[in-house]
Structure formats: structure tokens, C-alpha cells
Amino acid sequence: MPEDQNPYRWDTHQPALEVPATALIEAAVALLTRGGGGYLLGGRGMGKSVLLHQLHQELSRREGTRVLLIETLPMERTPEAVLASIARQVGVSADAPLEMREILDAAQVAGVQQLVLLFDELDQYAAEGELGRVLFNNLEGCRKSRSGRLGIFVAGGLGTLVLRDLLGSDFLSRARKFLMAPFTAGELRALAAPYSQRGAALSDEVLEAVMLASGGNPALVTFALQALWEHPSPSPRAVAEAFLDFQEHHGEFLRSFQRAVLRSGLSDTPQRALEVVRAHPGRVPMHVLQAAVADQQGALLVDQKDALNLLAAAGLIRIKGSLQSDPLCAWPVASILNLPGEASQGETLRARLVGDLQSILGRIHALAPDFFRPGRQRGEKQLVPEASFSAFLVLGLEGLGWQVEREAIHGAGRTDLKARHPVFPGAVAVVEVKIWPRNDYAAIHEQVVGYWSAGVEAGAAVVIADKPPKGWPGVYEQVCLQGRAVSWTRQPVVSSLTGHFEAIGQAGGAERRVDHLLFHLPRGD
Amino acid sequence: MAVIFNDPDPFERRDPVQGRHFFGRRRELERLQAGLHQGRWGGVFGLRKVGKTSLVRALSGGESRFIWLDIQTLLRPTPEAVCRALLRAASRTLSTDESAGLPSSPPDDHQALVALLAAALNGGARLVLVLDEVDLLFRASGLEPRLLALFRDLDGLARGSGRLSLVTIGRDPADFMALSRRLAPAGTRSRFSPLWLGPLTKSDADAMLAELGQRSGLNVGPRSLALAWEWSGGLPLLHRQFGSALLEVSREHNAAPRRSDSYAEEAASRYLERDTVLETAREIWRLLDSRYPEAATLLADLAAGRAVSPDASGTRSLRRFGLLSPGFALPRLLSWYVAEVAPPRVRAGA
Numbered sequence: 037m038p039e040d041q042n043p044y045r046w047d048t049h050q051p052a053l054e055v056p057a058t059a060l061i062e063a064a065v066a067l068l069t070r071g072g073g074g075y076l077l078g079g080r081g082m083g084k085s086v087l088l089h090q091l092h093q094e095l096s097r098r099e100g101t102r103v104l105l106i107e108t109l110p111m112e113r114t115p116e117a118v119l120a121s122i123a124r125q126v127g128v129s130a131d132a133p134l135e136m137r138e139i140l141d142a143a144q145v146a147g148v149q150q151l152v153l154l155f156d157e158l159d160q161y162a163a164e165g166e167l168g169r170v171l172f173n174n175l176e177g178c179r180k181s182r183s184g185r186l187g188i189f190v191a192g193g194l195g196t197l198v199l200r201d202l203l204g205s206d207f208l209s210r211a212r213k214f215l216m217a218p219f220t221a222g223e224l225r226a227l228a229a230p231y232s233q234r235g236a237a238l239s240d241e242v243l244e245a246v247m248l249a250s251g252g253n254p255a256l257v258t259f260a261l262q263a264l265w266e267h268p269s270p271s272p273r274a275v276a277e278a279f280l281d282f283q284e285h286h287g288e289f290l291r292s293f294q295r296a297v298l299r300s301g302l303s304d305t306p307q308r309a310l311e312v313v314r315a316h317p318g319r320v321p322m323h324v325l326q327a328a329v330a331d332q333q334g335a336l337l338v339d340q341k342d343a344l345n346l347l348a349a350a351g352l353i354r355i356k357g358s359l360q361s362d363p364l365c366a367w368p369v370a371s372i373l374n375l376p377g378e379a380s381q382g383e384t385l386r387a388r389l390v391g392d393l394q395s396i397l398g399r400i401h402a403l404a405p406d407f408f409r410p411g412r413q414r415g416e417k418q419l420v421p422e423a424s425f426s427a428f429l430v431l432g433l434e435g436l437g438w439q440v441e442r443e444a445i446h447g448a449g450r451t452d453l454k455a456r457h458p459v460f461p462g463a464v465a466v467v468e469v470k471i472w473p474r475n476d477y478a479a480i481h482e483q484v485v486g487y488w489s490a491g492v493e494a495g496a497a498v499v500i501a502d503k504p505p506k507g508w509p510g511v512y513e514q515v516c517l518q519g520r521a522v523s524w525t526r527q528p529v530v531s532s533l534t535g536h537f538e539a540i541g542q543a544g545g546a547e548r549r550v551d552h553l554l555f556h557l558p559r560g561d
Numbered sequence: 562m563a564v565i566f567n568d569p570d571p572f573e574r575r576d577p578v579q580g581r582h583f584f585g586r587r588r589e590l591e592r593l594q595a596g597l598h599q600g601r602w603g604g605v606f607g608l609r610k611v612g613k614t615s616l617v618r619a620l621s622g623g624e625s626r627f628i629w630l631d632i633q634t635l636l637r638p639t640p641e642a643v644c645r646a647l648l649r650a651a652s653r654t655l656s657t658d659e660s661a662g663l664p665s666s667p668p669d670d671h672q673a674l675v676a677l678l679a680a681a682l683n684g685g686a687r688l689v690l691v692l693d694e695v696d697l698l699f700r701a702s703g704l705e706p707r708l709l710a711l712f713r714d715l716d717g718l719a720r721g722s723g724r725l726s727l728v729t730i731g732r733d734p735a736d737f738m739a740l741s742r743r744l745a746p747a748g749t750r751s752r753f754s755p756l757w758l759g760p761l762t763k764s765d766a767d768a769m770l771a772e773l774g775q776r777s778g779l780n781v782g783p784r785s786l787a788l789a790w791e792w793s794g795g796l797p798l799l800h801r802q803f804g805s806a807l808l809e810v811s812r813e814h815n816a817a818p819r820r821s822d823s824y825a826e827e828a829a830s831r832y833l834e835r836d837t838v839l840e841t842a843r844e845i846w847r848l849l850d851s852r853y854p855e856a857a858t859l860l861a862d863l864a865a866g867r868a869v870s871p872d873a874s875g876t877r878s879l880r881r882f883g884l885l886s887p888g889f890a891l892p893r894l895l896s897w898y899v900a901e902v903a904p905p906r907v908r909a910g911a
Contacts (some may be wrong), residue, residue, distance in 0.1 A: 071574075116635050135646070137634045170636060177633025177694065180576055180614070206633065206694075208607055209844055210575045213836045269637050305904075329904070337904035341839060403902075466721060 043230045044262035046255055049085035049107075053230065055223045055254075056090055057083070057348025060214055065094055068152050068187030069101070073179055073207055075158070076191040076218030079257030080293040084191040087216070088154045100149035102126060107156045113164055115171040126151065136178045140185060151186050158192025159296070162199040169203040176207035178416055179330065193296045194303070194336075194346060203392035218252025218351040218369065228261055238270055240409070245272035245424050248406060249279045249323040249431060251371025253351045255289070256282070276427035279372055280434055293373060297350045303334035309343035310368065313353050315403040319363040354405075368399075370406035372431050375399065385460040385496035390551050393467070393496055394533065396432035397555050400425070404557055408502070417559055419471055419502050426452040426469045429498070438465075454487075465494040472501035472508075478515050484550045485541035496551045504556050514552055571776045572804035575837065577614035584772070584797075585765025586616055589756060593620055596754055597689060597726045600719055604695070604729040604737055608845060608882050609757035610798045616758060617691055623717035625726070626686055628654045631693040640707035644670035648677065655681050671707070675714045681720040683716050685827045688713065695729040709743070709895070716744045719752070759883020760795030769797070770804045774821065777808055782822035788829050794892025796883065799841055806832040833897065842898035847885070853878045860884070863891050864899035 045051050067074050068091075078084040088105055095103040104125050112118045116133050123134050123495060126141040143151055153175065154163070159170035166505055169512060172190075179186045188207065190196070200208035231238045238246075242264070250256035256279075263278035265272040278430040283290065298307045308328045313320055325340050332338065338346075344366065347353040356365040367417025368374050376399045407425070408417040419425075430440045432456055435478070441454040453467035468489045470477040477499065505511045512535065513522055521540040535554040540547050563760040574582060589605075596603045597620070605613045621627040628651045637643045648670045655677065681688060698704060704712075719725040731736050734755035741753030761769065768784045774781035785807055793799035806828040821828070832838055849857040859875035863885075871889065879885035885896060 066641050101607060135634065135642075138648075173633050174636050177631045177635075181629070181631045181634055183576070194859065201843075206609070212575070213840075267810065326901075332904065339843065339902050341902055342843075358830070358834055360830060480617075 042078060042262060042265045044258050044265060046259035046262050050089050050299075051086065051258065053227060054086060054090065054221065055259075060087065060436070061090055061094055064091055064189060064214060066300065067212055068095060068189055069150070071099065071150070071179060071182070071184035071187050073176065073188045073211040074190075075196055075208060075211045076212055076214045077193065077345060077349040078191065079193055079346075079352070080254075080289065080296050081253045082216040082218070082349065083254040084216060085156050086254070088152060088156050088189070088191055092154055095152050098150075100147070101152060102143065102148040103152045103154065105154045105156070109157070109167075110158050113167055115167055115174060115251065117173075118171055122153065134481050136174055136186075137182065137414070140182055141336065144185070151184070153188050155190040157189070158190045158199065159195025160197030162192070162203065165203065168195075168199050169205060172199065172205050172207040176205075176210070179207075180210075193350070194300050194306070197338060197342060198302060201318055213345075215345060215349040216351075217248075217348070218354075220252065221247060221258050223257070224252065224257055227257065231265075233259075238264070241272050241421050242270045242275060244409060244420050244547060245275035245427050248370045248420070248428055249275055249349050249372055249426055250403050251347045251369040251373055253371060253373065256372070260287075272421070272423035273430075276430040279431055283372065283431070283434055290373070293350070296344060297352070297468045301334065302334060302338040303338045305329045305332045305338035305340070305343045306346050309331065309340060309345055309351055313347070313366050314368050314374075314399070314402045316363070317404065318365060319365055319369045320366050322362040322364060325364070326465070332465065339350055339357060367405055368402050368430070370400075370403040372435070374403065375415055375432050375435040377435070383492075385457060385463045385465055386549070386551070388457060388459070389455075389465045389467070389496055390536075390553070391427070392433060392436045392438070393498060393553060395436070396429055397498070397533065397553065399432070400555075402429065404559065407557060408559055419500065419557065422452075422469050422471050422474070422500075425471070425498075425500060429453060429467065429469060439479055453522070460493070462491060463493040464489075464491040466492055467496045467498060469498045469500070472499050472504060472512075481516055481539055481550055481552070482539060485548045488548050494551075495548060496553060498553050498555060500555045500557055502559060504554070508556070509537070512552070513537070517552070568809055570805055570810060571773045572770075572801045573611070574801060575729045575798070577612075577618060579615060579618045583615055583619050584769035585761045586612070586619065589616055589621060589758065593617070593728070594623075594757060597728070599626065600726055600752075602719070602727040602729070602741060602753040604699040604731065604734050604753060604755040605758050606731055606734045606755055607798070608730070608848070610841065611758050611883070612758075613758050614693055617693075617728055617730055620689075620728070624687055625689045626654055626681075627689045627691055629691045630692065632697040633694040635697075637868045640705050640711065641670065643698070643708060644674055644711060647696075648674040651677050651681075651718070655686070670879070671711055671714070675718065676712075676844075678715075678718055678725065682718060682724055685724075686808045687724040689726045691728045691730070693730040695731040695737060696733060704736070704740055709740070712740060713727060713744060716752070725730055735774075757881045757883070760793075761797055761800065761880075763790060763795065766795045766797075767792075767799065773801070773804055774807070778819060779804075779808055779811055781807065784824070785825040785828070787828050788825050792829060792832060792893045794884065794886070795891075796841075796892065797835065799892065799894060801839060802835055802838050802841075803828065803832050806835060833894070839902075842894050842902075845895060846899060846903050849878070856882075860891065860895065861899055863889070864896040881909055 039255055043053050064074055076084055090102050092105045094099055104122060111119050115431050119136055123139045126139060126143045175188055179188055186363050199205045228238050231346060231465050248262045250260055259282055260275055260278050264274060267274045280552050312325050314329045329340055341359055342357060348355050351369055352371050354367050376395045380388050382388035382391045407420050409420050411418040430453060438455040438457050452469045455465050468480055468484050470480050480497045517539045533553055533555055537552040538554055539550050541550060593603050605616055630646050630650050632638050635646055651674060688799055738753060741751040745751045770786060770789055771782045789800055789803035793803055807821045810824045810828045810831055814824055849860060855875035856878035859869060859873050859879060862869050
């Protein structure tokens with residue numbers, strides 16, 4: 037590869053750069069070489085296919101072991117066609133269709149002591165109903181009766197539960213479960229090593245922004261690193277811009293992600309469980325979770341443990357400790373996959389802006405632990421920089437139907453956000469984000485008013501504090517709004533909002549009403 | 562000093578076991594063995610992973626020659642496929658001498674199989690045909706006439722020689738019972754005798770944990786044995802999983818010598834986190850809910866602590882599957898799963 041050629045490819049199953057899931061691969065190899073069966077549960081983009089390729093590579097090094105990676109269903113969707121394909125790949129031919137045990141016997145004669153079958157896209161088999169059940173039950177029968185000579189490993193999402201529970205798979209009944217997990221910060225850093233190698237390491241802020249936007253979803257992480265490679269000066273705002281492009285050009289990925297886990301039509305339990313975790317981040321009462329899934333809809337009945345595992349394997353929630361804990365220690369993961377989906381219905385641009393900002397801030401509150409980084413002192417934590425919050429707000433607003441101006445998020449000395457909404461053509465909203473008490477927080481009102489150019493109809497100041505002073509609204513009013521005409525507005529809809537002021541400023545001889553949203557973000561861990 | 566074998570976790574077994582991994586079941590083995598000697602047809606039925614295949618494997622090794630066919634290894638269990646696979650299995654098991662005198666080109670696999678078995682029986686062999694996952698033969702639309710003809714021929718060989726037995730393994734014997742009644746000559750009783758396989762006896766269950774513990778350097782004490790029994794009800798795979806949880810916790814404590822009773826309670830909570838345990842409970846519940854709804858209702862009532870009549874419908878199924886003790890107690894695992902984890906829509910309807 038030429039020295040500066042982009043080493044990242046987010047849309048391939050065999051990337052040039054990989055972060056091997058060493059522990060998972062070792063466990064799977066040990067299982068399969070004993071002739072065991074396993075299944076890998078994961079959401080879209082979580083790296084299942086990449087892991088299957090890694091497994092294939094690892095197992096293929098073993099003498100006497102033949103490994104087949106079956107990436108998709110054959111055109112002819114019958115179990116016989118799948119077996120015929122396996123026979124061909126193993127180099128076994130016969131006049132009549134062969135049973136799997138006959139293929140195994142013939143392969144043994146040809147020197148194959150052990151055959152390992154790796155199946156990707158299990159959901160495709162589950163969608164075919166009988167095909168999936170018959171095929172995998174047949175393979176399972178062979179695996180059990182040819183002790184040690186056949187290993188089977190499959191990867192899928194919700195379809196795995198369909199195959200197991202609706203269709204009654206003997207294979208999945210005995211198979212060992214493996215769960216995919218999002219990249220950790222350390223794994224992201226390892227994947228970003230080529231930046232250091234070319235002398236331009238990504239800053240902590242950029243890596244944090246990548247993590248916040250991607251949630252550690254390997255495909256999204258790789259997408260961000262691929263996009264940033266071409267960028268002259270990667271920044272959190274460049275990360276936001278990359279993901280705006282992603283939302284614009286790869287909507288199908290996001291939709292298929294949702295379909296695979298949350299909107300499959302098979303079961304609404306994962307969605308319900310996710311809503312509960314979002315509503316009770318860090319301390320999820322089990323009775324609330326049970327009640328939420330009590331009247332579940334769909335053909336597939338999913339218990340809450342399965343739902344939690346699915347969400348974790350899709351990178352949508354993070355679980356700490358035992359699944360038996362009550363309350364359960366679980367949080368949603370910050371990511372474009374976990375942004376709020378219901379837009380405000382405000383009748384003015386300003387009402388809609390405030391409503392949508394409150395909705396996004398409410399979600400950030402649920403995602404709180406992801407917005408903290410280690411502090412200077414051991415055990416201490418501090419909020420990520422303003423730019424990271426701003427980048428997340430950009431993505432959140434875009435997800436709610438706003439069009440955020442790309443220029444605004446790049447310009448030094450300009451507002452953090454400048455956005456339009458298609459319902460209000462020609463009107464512009466500006467938003468400034470500050471962390472209390474960092475940088476020039478005290479001048480936030482003036483800054484918003486200063487950005488008030490032609491077409492601007494709404495302005496908001498979002499001020500975030502992890503340890504606000506006692507009586508914060510009063511202190512804030514004194515420090516930031518002294519001399520302004522200030523009024524409390526209606527009770528904030530998001531409980532984490534400590535205050536919501538409307539403050540009036542003057543610009544160009546006209547009154548400018550700025551909404552100040554005071555947002556308390558506790559550490560939450 | 563404990564002998565520690567090179568097995569990281571001797572408790573952890575999901576597939577059928579044999580040899581030194583097989584424990585207990587003396588009465589069941591004796592009963593099956595006696596049936597085989599009388600040339601009867603036996604069947605072992607019960608829940609998935611309760612040890613049916615392991616039990617029949619434990620029968621082999623005597624003077625009888627076992628010819629195995631797992632119906633599940635047939636993509637489509639058509640009469641042709643069954644005959645072909647049985648012929649293949651029989652050819653592999655029987656020696657060339659035992660196949661001597663066979664017609665050189667039998668008209669089909671059915672005839673070839675019958676001829677091969679007849680030749681072996683005439684030579685004095687004692688044969689046992691094992692059909693695993695036999696329910697699959699009846700899955701689509703009952704038994705095909707050509708399969709009925711095959712069983713009729715096998716029955717004829719069995720009656721004529723007194724040395725051909727058949728052992729079937731499956732979930733439910735009803736279909737095979739009906740088949741064997743059709744095969745029985747008028748006025749005679751069916752030669753088929755099903756055995757419902759349930760949990761291990763308490764003493765076998767204790768002995769299994771103690772022995773496996775010894776193999777891994779773990780001293781499994783009385784408190785641990787009692788808790789394991791309480792949670793698993795003696796269902797072998799679930800019982801082993803308790804041992805595995807004990808081993809896992811003991812390794813974390815890193816205490817030597819490892820005496821399990823000091824962390825038995827901790828192991829009990831860890832037990833509920835194990836995938837195999839949860840999957841097994843889930844599977845039992847789904848089976849009952851979909852195929853034995855009265856048993857599911859009874860299970861839900863018992864799990865909820867509601868009073869039930871000893872004659873409640875569903876009792877028979879729960880007992881047959883070994884899920885209900887004579888004292889009307891459930892394995893605690895099942896009570897927990899149904900009361901706290903099972904999809905509530907099912908519970909509400911129960």
C-alpha cells in the first residue's frame with residue numbers, strides 16, 4: 037500500500053486493519069476444534085463477518101482441518117443446495133445428492149480429519165423458515181454423531197432467536213453463545229495507529245468524538261477513521277461532519293440496523309427494553325423492565341434477558357455486572373444509533389428548536405457516562421470538551437430533521453450550530469454550547485446575540501455542568517445575564533434541565549430572545 | 562490428594578456423554594438391558610438434553626452389536642433415505658462374515674437391509690437397532706406406508722430370531738406406541754415399552770458432583786450438594802452446571818484446598834447467569850407452553866405459589882418429564898424462570 041493511501045475500508049468484511057477479538061477467537065477456536073457448536077449474536081456493523089473471517093484464518097492454519105466460510109445462502113434456497121455447495125468446496129462429488137454425514141465420510145477419506153463450517157447471515161436462514169430449521173438440525177445431528185469431526189459456528193441477530201424459539205433449532209439448543217461487543221476506547225486507539233505512524237496522531241478530543249458518534253460500532257468507527265484520513269485537520273466537528281455525511285448517504289445502513297434489532301416486526305421487546313434502559317440509566321428496576329415487556333407484540337416472544345443480550349450485542353446498551361442484578365446496572369451507549377427519534381411538533385422555529393434540544397439533552401442525560409473522560413487525578417472524571425457536545429447536538433438535530441450548516445461547524449469564531457428546518461423555509465436557528473465554568477462561558481448570551489444575522493429567528497445557549505453551584509439558576513442569572521431582561525419560561529420537560537430562561541438582548545436595534553438551557557449532567561456511574 | 566485431570570471444567574458438557582463422564586442411571590440401564598434380552602422394543606423419551614442418548618450409549622459394549630441411526634442426520638427422512646442410511650450403518654457395524662450369503666444385487670435398500678440383518682441374525686449375532694430423534698419420522702404427516710413396511714419386516718426378524726431389538730430415542734413416545742400397536746398381531750400386546758427419562762436420583766446426582774469435583778480439585782460439600790439439587794432438581798445438565806458455577810467461583814477465590822460450601826450461595830447466584838442454564842429453562846418452558854399447555858399452566862401456578870390440586874391436569878406431563886417431585890416440588894430454577902423471566906404474555910395466559 038502506498039505510504040499515504042487510506043488504510044481504512046468500512047464496507048468490507050476483510051479490512052486491511054483489524055482489531056482481533058483475541059479472547060473471543062481463542063474461545064471459539066477451542067470450542068470448534070473439539071467439535072462443538074457456537075453462535076455469535078451481534079447487530080449490524082458489529083464485526084460479525086470480520087470475526088468469521090478471522091476465525092476462518094485462524095482455524096485454517098491447523099493441519100487436517102478444513103474450514104468453510106459460507107457467507108450467504110445459495111441462489112437455490114434449499115438445504116440440499118447448501119449441502120451440495122459444502123460438498124463442492126470440500127472436493128467431494130457424487131452422482132446423487134449427498135447427506136452431510138456422507139460428505140464428512142468422503143472428506144475423511146480425502147484426509148480431512150475435521151471440518152468446520154462457519155455460517156454468516158444466519159438471519160437469512162431463519163427468514164426461510166423450514167430451510168433454516170432442517171439444515172441446522174441436520175448439521176447438528178451430524179455434529180453430535182461424528183464426535184469431534186464437525187464444528188459449526190453461526191453468526192446472526194434477531195434471526196437467531198427466531199431459529200431457536202419459533203422454529204425450534206436443536207443446533208442452537210446446545211450451541212454456546214458468544215456476544216459481540218463494541219470497540220473500547222483502547223481498541224479505537226489501536227485502530228487509529230496508522231495516524232500516528234504518518235505523524236499525525238488523532239487527538240483525544242477527536243477520538244472521543246468518534247466514540248460518541250459511533251458508540252464503538254466497528255463499522256461506524258472504521259467509517260469515521262476512513263473519512264478523517266482525508267481531512268486536513270481532524271477535529272470533533274470534522275467527526276460530526278463525517279457522520280452527517282453518513283446519515284445522508286448511508287441511511288440504508290441505519291435503517292437495516294433498526295430493522296435487525298428494533299423494528300423487525302417479529303418482536304417489539306428489544307425496543308421496549310431499550311426505552312426502559314434509556315429512562316432509567318444505570319439503575320434499571322427489573323419490575324419496570326418486566327412490566328414494559330408484559331404486553332409485547334410480535335410473533336416472537338422474547339424474555340427480558342434475551343432482549344438485553346440483543347441490545348448489548350448490537351452496541352445499543354452497556355451492562356455492568358450481572359444480568360440478575362436488581363436494579364440492573366445498564367446504560368444506553370452514546371451513538372448515532374441511539375439518538376432521539378421523535379421530533380418536537382412546535383409551531384414556531386423557536387419552539388421546535390427548544391423542544392428538540394430538550395429531547396437531545398434528555399438523551400445525553402441517559403448516556404451520561406459516555407460524556408465523561410478520566411481527569412488529571414486518579415479516579416477523577418471530567419466532562420468531554422464543548423466541541424464533543426456540540427458535535428453530538430449536530431447529529432441529534434440532523435436526526436430530528438434539521439439541516440445543520442456545514443460551514444458553521446467549521447468556522448473559527450462562529451457559532452457552534454446554525455441550522456434550518458424544512459417546515460420553516462428561510463428561517464435560521466443558532467445554538468452555542470458552553471461548559472460551566474469553562475472558557476468564556478460568561479459571555480454566552482452576547483455571543484448568541486452576536487451571531488444573529490439575517491434570517492435568524494431563534495437562538496439558544498446550552499450550558500452544561502457536572503457539578504453546578506448551589507442555586508445554579510440564580511448564580512447563572514447573575515453571572516451571565518446581568519442587566520438583561522430575563523424571564524423564566526415554562527417548566528422544562530426534561531428533568532435534568534435545571535433551568536430554562538428566556539433572556540432578551542439587542543442586536544441591530546431589534547430585540548433578540550435567546551433561550552438559555554441549563555443542563556446538569558451528573559457522572560451517572 | 563485429588564487427581565486433577567487435564568480438563569479445565571469437567572462439569573461442562575452439553576453433548577451426549579459416555580465412559581467416565583456418564584453417571585448413575587443404574588435402574589434405567591437394568592430395565593433397558595432386561596428388555597433387550599427379552600427381544601422387546603424399548604424407547605427412551607424425555608426432555609432435550611436429559612441424557613437419553615448418553616443412556617443408550619451406556620448400554621452398548623456388551624455382546625450385542627449396536628447399529629445407530631440418528632434420524633436428524635437425514636435431511637429428509639424419506640423411506641428411501643432411512644433404508645439407505647440404516648443399510649450403511651449396518652454394513653459398517655457388521656463384519657464381512659456376517660454379510661456372507663447376501664443376494665448380490667438386492668432390488669432396493671430396504672430388501673438389502675432386511676437381508677443383511679437376517680444374515681447376521683442367522684449367524685447368531687444379537688443386534689440392537691437404535692433410532693435417535695425418532696419423532697422426526699412422524700413429523701410431517703404420520704408414518705409413510707413404506708416405512709411401516711420396513712418396521713413390519715424388522716418386527717418379523719425380531720419375532721423370528723428373538724435377537725433383534727430396537728431402541729428408539731425421542732421426545733414423546735405416542736407416535737411410536739401407535740406404530741407398535743399396528744405391528745402387533747391381533748390379540749397380542751405391543752412389544753414396545755417406553756421409558757420416560759427424568760432426573761438423576763439424589764444419590765447419583767450427589768455422586769456425580771462429588772466425583773467431577775474431585776477431578777477438578779474441588780471438594781464439593783453437603784451444602785453445595787443440597788443447593789445444586791434444589792436448583793436443578795437433578796436434571797443432569799443443569800446439575801452439572803451448578804458444579805461448573807462452583808468451580809468458576811472457587812477459581813476466583815483461589816483458595817486451596819477448594820471447599821465449595823464456603824461459596825455455595827455465591828455459586829447459586831452465578832448459576833442463574835449461565836447461558837446454558839437460562840437456555841435450558843427457556844427451552845423447557847417453551848416446550849410446555851407450545852405442546853403441553855396444561856402442564857405449562859400448572860407450572861405457572863406452582864411457580865407463582867398458587868394452590869393446585871394434586872390431580873390437576875398437566876401433572877402427568879410434568880411428572881413424566883421429571884419436573885415435578887413426588888412432593889409436588891419444582892426445580893427452583895424453573896420456578897424462578899417462569900415467575901421472573903419468562904415472556905409475560907405467556908404467563909398472563911397461563
